[in-house]
Amino acid sequence: MADSDSDSAGSEGWDSxxxxxxxxxxxxxxxxxxxxxxxxxxxxxxxxxDPESFGPSSFGIIAxxxxxxxxxxxxxR
Numbered sequence: 001m002a003d004s005d006s007d008s009a010g011s012e013g014w015d016s017x018x019x020x021x022x023x024x025x026x027x028x029x030x031x032x033x034x035x036x037x038x039x040x041x042x043x044x045x046x047x048x049x050d051p052e053s054f055g056p057s058s059f060g061i062i063a064x065x066x067x068x069x070x071x072x073x074x075x076x077r
Contacts, residue, residue, distance in 0.1 A: 026074070026077075029070055030074070032066070032070060033067060033070040033071065036063050036066035036067045036070065037067055039059065039060075039063035039066075040064050042056075043056040043057070043059045043063060044056075044060060047060070
């Protein structure tokens, strides 16, 4: 297999901007943003009951990171 074949197959991440269908890509990102926001809200609600709980804290940080990353991507287009 030539180097160019291996470079073009599977070398791009799930969030690549070279998808060819920007409208669909944006819809997926908006839906992912909605889900990440809901996940962050659920984590915050769980922390009301047990503020020292590790699980909801780390889950919330991951969800919030996703919210911020997608907000940046969607606002810079």
